[in-house]
Amino acid sequence: MELRQLRTFEAVVRHGTVTDAAVALGLAPSSVSEQIRTLERSLEVTLFDRGPKGMRLTGAGERMLTWAHRLLSQAEQARREVTEQGAALRLGALESIAATHVPVVLARLSERRPEIGVQVHAEISRDTLLDDVAAGRLDVALLLDNGDTLGALGFEPPTEPLAFLDLAPVPLALVAAPGHSLSGRPDLRPADLRGERLLVNNSPACSFWMAVEQTFDADIERVRAGGVAVMRAWAQQGLGICLLPEFAVATDLDSGSLVRLGLPTPALSLRLVWRADRETLPGLRDILYAASS
Amino acid sequence: MELRQLRTFEAVVRHGTVTDAAVALGLAPSSVSEQIRTLERSLEVTLFDRGPKGMRLTGAGERMLTWAHRLLSQAEQARREVTEQGAALRLGALESIAATHVPVVLARLSERRPEIGVQVHAEISRDTLLDDVAAGRLDVALLLDNGDTLGALGFEPPTEPLAFLDLAPVPLALVAAPGHSLSGRPDLRPADLRGERLLVNNSPACSFWMAVEQTFDADIERVRAGGVAVMRAWAQQGLGICLLPEFAVATDLDSGSLVRLGLPTPALSLRLVWRADRETLPGLRDILYAASS
DNA sequence: CACGTCCGTTCGGAATTTCCGAACGCCTGC
DNA sequence: GCAGGCGTTCGGAAATTCCGAACGGACGTG
Structure with a gap:
């Protein structure tokens, strides 16, 4: 896997076809096709589904694209930093x-x-x-x-x-859907949440999840939502409650699509x-x- | 700037000399020297001060090293993530x-x-x-x-x-109840089954049913039994004959609760x-x- | 249904890049 | 002064990349 192949890969994704990517790269389509094949062989995965209208990313290709962007971007940053003498x-x-x-x-x-x-x-x-x-x-x-x-x-x-x-x-807020049975009650205790579903995000290594562990006992059911946006959306729909930084839910709290539960939360x-x-x-x-x- | 050059660059830093890096990389010193020169030309900076005791990093080289580590590490992470999840x-x-x-x-x-x-x-x-x-x-x-x-x-x-x-x-066996009138007769022909009831399972799309269609004329009566287990049970009770994979009736053939009829059957x-x-x-x-x- | 167009792929060959080994120059230590 | 170790240069071999031609597949059109 070389950066040149990642540039070619990224060009194919952007242009949708080997032919258009070749034009953009100043290469022949066969060269682009071969680079993609070589990359796939070196990784031992299929990055594209080939079709009559061009190339569509597979799941592995989607993951590769994320990395390709990052690596190419950082390579360019490296080039800039190394060549400019400024010590940012x-x-x-x-x-x-x-x-x-x-x-x-x-x-x-x-x-x-x-x-x-x-x-x-x-x-x-x-x-x-x-x-x-x-x-x-x-x-x-x-x-x-x-x-x-x-x-x-x-x-x-x-x-x-x-x-x-x-x-x-960075204050946190425990939020729930409007009309939640615990909304409006001040001075809630963690025990009051027994039986609630607590939405958490993907990773126990995440700061918000760690804040959850600091606040709640292990016996409160955790439901893994995706990222912050998913947690917020599910909370709005009454699928559970969640602990999020205030800045992430300020708009929802203002508009009433979420309500704050009266449980003291640790500040980050x-x-x-x-x-x-x-x-x-x-x-x-x-x-x-x-x-x- | 390619990852291969960064690997070479990193090896020179680690080993201190072009000669030792070449040994580690399995290349000739001239190849290593040329890769470093090519990298320096493409970046338009000097990465090493050359001395009689080997190569010392310049300021730009220090900065490059940080990036080289990051890029190579992330390339390896990319490879692992892209290939692992796709590996099953x-x-x-x-x-x-x-x-x-x-x-x-x-x-x-x-x-x-x-x-x-x-x-x-x-x-x-x-x-x-x-x-x-x-x-x-x-x-x-x-x-x-x-x-x-x-x-x-x-x-x-x-x-x-x-x-x-x-x-x-996947061999098939045409089986019937013990004492069946056709049992013991070798070299049966499909016509010999005229008047028999042929147990078939639920669906014409099933492989076994299709095998039946390959073997028998349409004028032999088909009786729909349920699945393989039901067909086997009905055959044991003399309710008809059926064509099943040998592995499904091996035990019954061994124990004598079913007998094989001497008709050649297509193998799947x-x-x-x-x-x-x-x-x-x-x-x-x-x-x-x-x-x- | 036949044909044209656009797509990606394969493959032999040309062009380019990478690598090698030999030769060289420089620096240091003895 | 010489030996040893270093990196570099350069011509040539080996490997890689690229190209163009040819092909097959899918789709759209008449």
Whole structure:
């Protein structure tokens, strides 16, 4: 598997046919066809269903496309960073918060120290994120945690010395469909939820799931929904209740399509993490200063 | 910039010299040197300071190393995710043979290629089974047929190009109750059965019924029994004769509760079917090899 | 139903890339 | 001064990539 094949693969997906992709790539269709075949053989999977109207992705092809985008994008980022001599600070964030919280941090930093360049990397896995920080591949990471120690939410940080600073609280809300039997009751206790179905997302490693484990006993039924959007939708339809960050459900709470249940929930913190021995890194103290409230 | 160059680059960093990296990579030092030079030219940066003791990273090289690790690691993650989830071969079989023949095929495959995962789907209808193969929802199907072409038994295969391999014969036996007037007579002809009642099962689409149609004239009375078990029971009680796979009546023949009539019967074959254009499917050739006698 | 068009694939051959081995220059240590 | 170890250059071999021609399949049109 080489980047050249991924570019070809991605071009076939984008253009829909080997023939059009070949035109776009400046290659003959047979060359494109052969590259795809070679890639499939090296991976030992079929990436496309061939049809008279062109190429349709298989399930494996869908998964490959996600990776192809990422790898090609990062290869281009690599090229840019390596060739430009600017030492931008490399900030990693989980995809779950990259869209919502990273722009706020960047805006604040840009306002106070506009000369500091920041390069953002979205990661799927917190472990990978922290490993990248520990190994020096990222300068800082932005993630959700709570408590006084790194990992108090329930995950195991790497053994390398990591320091952190909490930038902002991230309140959570336990929400349910309008008219839910528990809505309107203040001072709920976890025991009051006995018999409820608690929607959780895909992964026990997710911050929200960990927050659920901090809040509720194991005997409350967990139902795996997909991501945050699915959880919200199911909650709206009365299929269960769920614990989500307030920012994710603020609109629904305002419009009445969801109601907040009166159970105290743990707050998460937006936490910046870096290697403790890297505080001499140019710009790090600046970002710490600039990014905090 | 290609992944192969990044692997070479990373090896030079790890081993410290072009010469040692070449040994590790199984290449000549000149090949390694040229790959590094080519990479540097494509990025338009110098990645190493050359010295008498080997290669030392420049600043750009340090930055490149971070990316090289990430890209190579993610390429490997991509490979694993794309191939693993697709690795299970989807095998469909009719329920009528799922219990009797599929375990044999799976056991044989597991013995020879234990790393190939198979996901079994039992189907009720052969048409559905073959449609699933034609449409790519199943990788292979296991069914009963005979003759040199798909469908020679009497069914109509889909129009998509399907290939097949016969794995094993499935002999049939024409059986009747002990003491039947035709028992003990060798060299029976179909005409000898005039006046007999021929037990058949529920569906003309069933392989056994189709085998009956291949063997007997339409003027021999058909009596619909239920499934194989019901047919066997009725034959034992002298309610008719029936044509069943030997494996289904072996015990009765041994114990004498049924007797075999001396009429040559067509043999069925246990047939593996797949899309002809899917032979690049990982594991398919392996399963073809492993599953055949 | 025949034909034309568009699709992807195969295959032999040409073009290009990669690799190799030999030769070389540079630097260091003895 | 010399030997050893390093990386580089270069001509040639080997491997890979690409091309064009030919083919078969599917679909749409008359």
